[in-house]
Amino acid sequence: MKDVKAEIQDKLKELTVSALKKAVDEGVLNLAKIPDFNIEVPQAEAHGDFAANVAMVAAREAKMPPRKIAEIIKERMETTGTGVERIEVAGPGFINFYLSPTWAHGVIPVILNEGDAYGRQDIGKGKKVQVEFVSANPTGPMHMGNARGAALGDALASVLEMAGYDVTREFYINDAGNQIENFGLSLEARYLELLGYEGRIPEGGYHGEDIKDHMRELIEKEGDRFLHVDPAERRAYFIEYALKKNIDRMKRDLENFGVYFDVWFSERSLHNEGKVQEVIRLLTERGYTYEKDGALWFKATEFGVPKDEVLVRQNGVPTYFASDIAYHKDKFDRGFEWVIDIWGADHHGHVPRMKGALAALGYDPEKLTVIIMQLVRLYRNGEIARMSKRTGRAVTLADLVEEVGKDAARFFFNLRGADTHLDFDLDLAVKQSEENPVYYVQYAHARIASIFRQAAEQGAAVPEVRDVPAGDLDRLLSMLTQDTEVQLINKLADFPGEIRVAASTLSPYRIANYTLELAAAFHSFYNVCRVLTGDPDLTTARLMLVKAVQQVLRNAFRILGISAPERM
RNA sequence: GCGCCCGUAGCUCAGCUGGACAGAGCAACGGACUUCUAAUCCGUGGGUCAGAGGUUCGAAUCCCCUCGGGCGCGCCA
Numbered sequence: 001m002k003d004v005k006a007e008i009q010d011k012l013k014e015l016t017v018s019a020l021k022k023a024v025d026e027g028v029l030n031l032a033k034i035p036d037f038n039i040e041v042p043q044a045e046a047h048g049d050f051a052a053n054v055a056m057v058a059a060r061e062a063k064m065p066p067r068k069i070a071e072i073i074k075e076r077m078e079t080t081g082t083g084v085e086r087i088e089v090a091g092p093g094f095i096n097f098y099l100s101p102t103w104a105h106g107v108i109p110v111i112l113n114e115g116d117a118y119g120r121q122d123i124g125k126g127k128k129v130q131v132e133f134v135s136a137n138p139t140g141p142m143h144m145g146n147a148r149g150a151a152l153g154d155a156l157a158s159v160l161e162m163a164g165y166d167v168t169r170e171f172y173i174n175d176a177g178n179q180i181e182n183f184g185l186s187l188e189a190r191y192l193e194l195l196g197y198e199g200r201i202p203e204g205g206y207h208g209e210d211i212k213d214h215m216r217e218l219i220e221k222e223g224d225r226f227l228h229v230d231p232a233e234r235r236a237y238f239i240e241y242a243l244k245k246n247i248d249r250m251k252r253d254l255e256n257f258g259v260y261f262d263v264w265f266s267e268r269s270l271h272n273e274g275k276v277q278e279v280i281r282l283l284t285e286r287g288y289t290y291e292k293d294g295a296l297w298f299k300a301t302e303f304g305v306p307k308d309e310v311l312v313r314q315n316g317v318p319t320y321f322a323s324d325i326a327y328h329k330d331k332f333d334r335g336f337e338w339v340i341d342i343w344g345a346d347h348h349g350h351v352p353r354m355k356g357a358l359a360a361l362g363y364d365p366e367k368l369t370v371i372i373m374q375l376v377r378l379y380r381n382g383e384i385a386r387m388s389k390r391t392g393r394a395v396t397l398a399d400l401v402e403e404v405g406k407d408a409a410r411f412f413f414n415l416r417g418a419d420t421h422l423d424f425d426l427d428l429a430v431k432q433s434e435e436n437p438v439y440y441v442q443y444a445h446a447r448i449a450s451i452f453r454q455a456a457e458q459g460a461a462v463p464e465v466r467d468v469p470a471g472d473l474d475r476l477l478s479m480l481t482q483d484t485e486v487q488l489i490n491k492l493a494d495f496p497g498e499i500r501v502a503a504s505t506l507s508p509y510r511i512a513n514y515t516l517e518l519a520a521a522f523h524s525f526y527n528v529c530r531v532l533t534g535d536p537d538l539t540t541a542r543l544m545l546v547k548a549v550q551q552v553l554r555n556a557f558r559i560l561g562i563s564a565p566e567r568m
Numbered sequence: 569g570c571g572c573c574c575g576u577a578g579c580u581c582a583g584c585u586g587g588a589c590a591g592a593g594c595a596a597c598g599g600a601c602u603u604c605u606a607a608u609c610c611g612u613g614g615g616u617c618a619g620a621g622g623u624u625c626g627a628a629u630c631c632c633c634u635c636g637g638g639c640g641c642g643c644c645a
Contacts, residue, residue, distance in 0.1 A: 044588070053587065056625055066625065091588040092625065137645075178644060204644070295643055306571075306641070313643040320645050348572050349640045374573060375639070416581070421574060421638060437593070443607050454604045497584085505585065513582065516592080527600085527609040546604095568607065 003496035004107040009039040016052050019076040028072055030062055048096035055093035066093025101486050104493040105477040109465045111548040119495045119555050124165030131157040133342040135172040138246045139183040140208050142397040144376040145344055151413035153342045154259045155508035158559040163503030170263040176271055184235035187242055191215040195224050214242040253398045257406055258561040270326045276318050279326040280311055288360040303356030325357040332363050342371045373418040379425040407562040411438035414512040414560055442565050444519035448550040449566040451531050462543045476541040484525040491521045495552050515556045522549050
């Protein structure tokens with residue numbers, strides 16, 4: 001919960017504000033109110049540890065050059081006992097703060113004390129949020145797009161948990177509608193074919209090998225008895241049979257990918273419980289529907305959507321849209337205060353009408369956030385590979401895990417934002433698995449584990465922080481003054497802030513990038529500083545440092561769903 | 569045609585939600601293992617931030633337009 005860096009920034013801001021107030025009181029500076037400014041970290045080290053942009057922000061109102069304002073504030077800054085070593089005015093008017101190199105050292109005991117909880121924040125304040133992701137059609141195996149969605153959604157859910165939200169992971173099973181009809185017809189066609197009869201897969205049906213496999217297996221178990229069963233009846237049986245197999249397999253594949261859902265929500269249950277009919281009735285009651293061409297339409301245009309949408313087809317069957325409205329209504333009725341959906345880019349047109357429908361029902365559309373994830377383009381043998389599961393040739397999530405590995409795949413997907421169009425070169429990913437960046441970050445963890453094994457042999461151990469007298473702790477940690485040590489410690493102090501930003505911008509990829517930076521800082525340190533030295537105090541201090549690094553790596557890995565190996 | 573996303577080094581991408589000279593990895597080249605794992609480190613070269621305007625003290629970042637790529641615009645999901 002503690003954020004050493006944010007505390008320093010707050011303190012510097014307070015110092016700056018009071019200096020500025022003083023100047024105003026003295027009449028040297030003419031400002032009606034304190035301007036909105038921030039304490040940021042300069043990208044160039046030479047510019048200090050922190051910098052305030054207050055002078056530039058205030059320049060217009062104060063009618064004074066920014067550098068002059070900065071000087072005025074600087075002269076009135078009260079820095080005794082704050083760790084600030086010097087202050088300089090630079091560039092267009094930045095006030096740069098140079099702190100004692102040990103300003104962040106206090107983060108080490110914080111990390112060691114908080115352990116797995118280090119980085120946890122409370123910006124969510126326990127708010128109930130649902131993250132719905134993957135939600136792949138249960139008509140076949142999951143593809144690369146689903147894999148990306150799984151990696152992204154799970155990491156996002158974890159980031160939100162770390163940020164203090166009460167998160168539920170949910171998978172929506174599309175076990176109703178047209179595609180299920182086609183699924184049944186496809187299964188039936190294969191069944192007939194396998195028994196030497198003529199079968200025809202309908203337009204929009206499924207041609208994959210998995211459909212055949214299902215029926216082959218069924219024939220082994222139950223023979224040809226369905227030849228004489230009423231077609232509608234046998235299709236229903238085939239659907240039940242294959243759907244269960246597919247869903248079980250999806251659960252298994254996702255678990256192998258390290259993704260676990262709290263809720264598997266069936267679309268069919270919405271129909272069975274009359275919730276689809278109810279939502280259609282409600283929309284009609286509220287005057288947002290009309291009949292045309294024998295179908296029932298939703299007046300989406302009243303909500304800024306380009307065209308109205310069909311809710312119930314001419315044949316009386318509700319559309320996917322209708323059940324999706326019922327589904328989202330149900331989400332809010334279950335008490336979620338915030339609902340996040342992760343959809344593929346091919347569904348983005350669905351967003352405004354979904355929000356429109358929620359508004360029509362009297363729900364706040366702002367409480368629904370839809371993350372549009374750009375599609376994965378798969379390359380194989382240097383060519384674009386079609387990902388349609390209907391060709392039966394697509395690389396599945398299970399293939400990916402087997403070929404590339406869970407850790408590499410999950411890390412790779414979370415290295416980029418949802419916005420990026422992702423080209424996944426399968427050959428390259430497989431071939432370069434040894435060079436995959438995931439090994440870089442995991443190696444840092446394994447190296448630290450190795451140090452501890454070595455330390456144990458030598459009888460050196462990391463002391464429990466609570467066993468070390470406070471004065472002693474400061475003395476030990478203040479020995480860590482080499483550049484690589486200071487940089488590494490500063491990086492550790494960044495973690496809580498990274499969690500906050502990743503959560504508030506819904507960008508778990510930041511955490512992956514952070515692990516790369518932290519690992520880089522550690523590897524640099526490792527090549528310069530020996531941990532196990534002849535000096536017991538220095539050894540203890542460095543053991544605490546690398547223990548803290550290992551802890552933060554683990555916390556980040558947990559979010560990303562990758563393992564923390566003890567050896568590599 | 570209209571809407572959404574993207575365009576940063578040879579390649580893949582960051583760029584802290586407007587800050588001080590644009591960064592990293594891969595690829596190329598040159599160095600570092602009798603010491604806790606060299607799956608590592610250190611160094612060198614490389615960019616008109618697609619293009620043109622605008623807002624601002626200040627723009628890769630925000631707004632408008634153009635060009636290029638992806639995806640949508642179904643009584644499919």
